[in-house]
Amino acid sequence: MAKKKLCFFLGCIMPNRYPGVEKATRLVFEKLGYELVDMDGASCCPAPGVFGSFDLKTWVTIAARNLSIAEEKGYDILTVCNGCYGSLNEANHLLKENDELRDFVNEKLAEIDREYKGTVEVHHVDTFLYEEVGVKKIEKQVERPLEKEDGEPLKVAVHYGCHLLKPSEVTDTPDSPEDPHTLDELVEALGAESVDYKDKIMCCGAGGGVRSRELKVSLHFTREKIMNMLEAGAECTTNVCPFCHLQFDRGQVEMKEHFEKLPPKELPVFHYCQLAGLAFGMDPDELALHTHQIDCTPVLEKLGLA
Amino acid sequence: MVEPRDRVIRYEELDTEFLEKLAEKVEPVFEEEEVLSVQACYQCGTCTGSCPSGRRTAYRTRVLMRKLQMGLVDEVIKSDELWMCTTCYTCYERCPRGVKIVDAIKATRNYAASEGHMAKAHRMVAMFVIKTGHAVPINDEIRETRKEIGLDEVPPTTHRYEEALEEVQKLVKLTGFDELIGYDWEKGELKD
Numbered sequence: 001m002a003k004k005k006l007c008f009f010l011g012c013i014m015p016n017r018y019p020g021v022e023k024a025t026r027l028v029f030e031k032l033g034y035e036l037v038d039m040d041g042a043s044c045c046p047a048p049g050v051f052g053s054f055d056l057k058t059w060v061t062i063a064a065r066n067l068s069i070a071e072e073k074g075y076d077i078l079t080v081c082n083g084c085y086g087s088l089n090e091a092n093h094l095l096k097e098n099d100e101l102r103d104f105v106n107e108k109l110a111e112i113d114r115e116y117k118g119t120v121e122v123h124h125v126d127t128f129l130y131e132e133v134g135v136k137k138i139e140k141q142v143e144r145p146l147e148k149e150d151g152e153p154l155k156v157a158v159h160y161g162c163h164l165l166k167p168s169e170v171t172d173t174p175d176s177p178e179d180p181h182t183l184d185e186l187v188e189a190l191g192a193e194s195v196d197y198k199d200k201i202m203c204c205g206a207g208g209g210v211r212s213r214e215l216k217v218s219l220h221f222t223r224e225k226i227m228n229m230l231e232a233g234a235e236c237t238t239n240v241c242p243f244c245h246l247q248f249d250r251g252q253v254e255m256k257e258h259f260e261k262l263p264p265k266e267l268p269v270f271h272y273c274q275l276a277g278l279a280f281g282m283d284p285d286e287l288a289l290h291t292h293q294i295d296c297t298p299v300l301e302k303l304g305l306a
Numbered sequence: 307m308v309e310p311r312d313r314v315i316r317y318e319e320l321d322t323e324f325l326e327k328l329a330e331k332v333e334p335v336f337e338e339e340e341v342l343s344v345q346a347c348y349q350c351g352t353c354t355g356s357c358p359s360g361r362r363t364a365y366r367t368r369v370l371m372r373k374l375q376m377g378l379v380d381e382v383i384k385s386d387e388l389w390m391c392t393t394c395y396t397c398y399e400r401c402p403r404g405v406k407i408v409d410a411i412k413a414t415r416n417y418a419a420s421e422g423h424m425a426k427a428h429r430m431v432a433m434f435v436i437k438t439g440h441a442v443p444i445n446d447e448i449r450e451t452r453k454e455i456g457l458d459e460v461p462p463t464t465h466r467y468e469e470a471l472e473e474v475q476k477l478v479k480l481t482g483f484d485e486l487i488g489y490d491w492e493k494g495e496l497k498d
């Protein structure tokens with residue numbers, strides 16, 4: 001049977017800051033029987049909070065160009081980033097529903113010989129893995145359950161982020177924005193334990209242009225989340241968004257310059273595809289874990305991989 | 307110290323058509339009723355109570371909604387608080403009046419930007435997209451890591467295809483985004 005194909009939207013932070021997440025995603029989807037097709041010439045999604053705050057007309061036009069690349073290829077889009085999902089999915093919804101907007105955008109796209117047609121869907125990796133692939137199939141791919149050497153499951157603090165779940169009128173997740181469960185189930189399918197913690201659904205602090213404009217404010221969110229995760233006994237945190245990933249990973253280093261009161265220890269940060277990669281038997285070096293700002297070795301040691 | 311008389315809001319200071327102007331600013335991306343939904347706010351404060359940014363800054367979503375209703379244009383568009391929202395949508399989901407709070411905030415920020423109130427840091431992010439197609443462009447260290455782990459050194463994006471970057475650049479000229487952020491095409495940097 002031919003492999004099912006998806007257009008892989010890379011965005012910015014994953015290919016240009018955390019390429020290990022890109023590698024992990026490519027390997028995980030190959031294992032699950034999908035072919036990821038490159039979207040040649042794609043750009044920034046562009047970022048929903050920050051770009052949408054400057055000029056929504058430019059935001060929707062650039063997003064439509066990206067969508068048109070997938071339409072040419074003829075496959076739905078897969079993204080492993082909440083921000084890219086937020087932009088591409090919302091733009092796709094707006095363009096499908098509003099003829100006036102579609103005309104506005106297509107008038108611009110015509111100048112570069114492109115057209116938005118509305119023929120593809122945008123899938124977030126969390127929703128796609130949960131609904132299309134299914135927890136059972138992921139469990140079957142696990143060669144090395146995320147268990148410590150004493151046989152206990154690795155304790156993982158799940159961070160959903162915002163634009164996977166909200167605004168719920170346009171997102172495709174089956175989750176409730178107030179009490180989601182899909183990512184917890186996907187983490188537990190790998191043999192780990194998802195630990196509950198205070199304000200689990202809270203934002204990482206990076207979005208909406210706050211990270212670039214008000215770094216200390218954004219890190220104040222991040223510090224609170226990391227402390228809450230540690231308080232609950234988490235041994236690492238996982239996310240489904242390279243921007244949240246960067247905020248937690250680099251943010252734990254940055255916060256040392258901004259605050260006296262710091263989390264009692266560092267918490268390693270993994271994108272879900274990297275955790276799945278480890279459980280599916282991939283080499284930690286291949287997932288570029290050594291390039292993270294926060295050392296992942298303590299987790300790898302517990303798993304008997306370092 | 308603020309004198310009591312300075313706290314009086316005079317009718318002449320209000321732009322009673324502010325919401326209509328915001329709606330017009332972002333049409334046809336958002337339909338008019340989305341921005342005008344702010345009119346339905348009855349100041350219950352669910353938004354402020356839900357706001358993770360309001361827990362640690364002076365930003366108060368409810369106050370912003372009231373100022374938008376009243377048309378306190380300058381106070382809103384010149385404030386730092388307008389830019390404290392992370393667009394997490396918690397308030398948007400919980401609003402009992404169905405106010406499209408995040409959409410209204412984005413519309414207000416678009417208006418503020420067009421009036422020249424845009425932080426240098428934000429203009430820089432926008433500049434990177436014009437220059438490279440990416441808000442966060444690649445660097446030499448990442449090129450090395452990509453090679454080490456068996457990925458193509460340069461991702462198949464605007465980074466690899468010059469003609470793709472030219473398409474993005476043509477689009478930002480068409481929408482006037484280059485003018486908005488003050489981009490100098492010759493120097494490849496911001497004008498100031």
